[in-house]
Amino acid sequence: MSMLTPPGMGGKYRITGNRYPRMRRPRQRRRIVLASIATVCALSLAAWGTLQLIDIFSGGSSASASSGQDKSKAKGAKCTDDAKTQAAGKGKPGDGEKLPEPDSVKVNVLNATDRSGLAKSTADELKKRGFKIGEVANAPGExxxxxxxxxxxxxxxGEDGVARLKVLGTQLDDADTRFDERKGDDVDLIIGDAYKKLAKKKDAEDALKGLSAAGASPSGRDCSR
Structure with missing residues (x-):
């Protein structure tokens, strides 16, 4: 008779089989909580990594947009400051780039061609247009x-030299502008083989006005963009 057979049963009832009740230790709540927190952290880290990868492969569009907005704000602020400066009388709207008047530009007219009298006739026309005339001669050997x-x-x-060359350049179509190391403030007009005559006086005046209008804001940039 089995040891598990209750007394008095005479073996009529037996407990058979090899499965017995087992005592399970109570679950620990702290372990469950810690496991949950670890899972949440892992998912958050994975999501953050995914966003970083998306940002890298998309070229950092968000950062670029933010940078562009900052630059736009800074540019707008600078243009506003320029407008305030003009309003205060330090620069009037439409004054543009300050260019010298023709009568303050001394021009040496030099003939680099084999056509005689070209320097003299050109110098006379420039004088009529208000320029000061310096030397009138043949061009040097170079x-x-x-x-x-x-x-x-x-x-x-330099700034002054460039301004004088701009003014003189309006009188000649397709002139080549060059610089040297001279000490004076005069400029040279060297006549080349393709020269026929000076630009029309009206065209030269319009070109000079266009140069001034191009620098309508103090820094010469377009604040509308």
Missing amino acids: FDGKVKETGVVLGAP
Whole structure:
């Protein structure tokens, strides 16, 4: 008779089989909580990594857009400051780039062609248009017979020198602008083989006005963009 058979049963009832009740230890709540937190952290880290990868492969569009907005704000602020400066009388709207008047530009007219009298006739026309005339002669050896284009305007570098060359350049179509290391404030007009005559006076005046209008804002940039 089995040891599990209750007394008095006489073996009528037996407990058979090999499955017995087992005592299970109570679950620990703390472990469950910690496992849940670890799972949440892992999912969050995976999501963050995915977003970083998307940002990298998309070229960082969000950062670029933010940077562009910042630059736009800064540019707008600068243009506003320029407008305030003009309103305060430090720069009037439409004044544009300050260019010298023709009567303050001294021009040396030099003939690099084999056509005689060209320097004299050109100098006379420039004088009528208000320019000061300096030397009128043949071009030096480095230019004589070597200027194939309409002409060359030559002067000192720097802001003032460039301004004088711009004013003189309006009088000649397709002039080549060059710089040298001269000390004076005069400029040279070297007549080349393709030269026929100066630009029409009306066209030259319009070109000069266009140069001034191009610098309508103090820094010469377009604040509307």
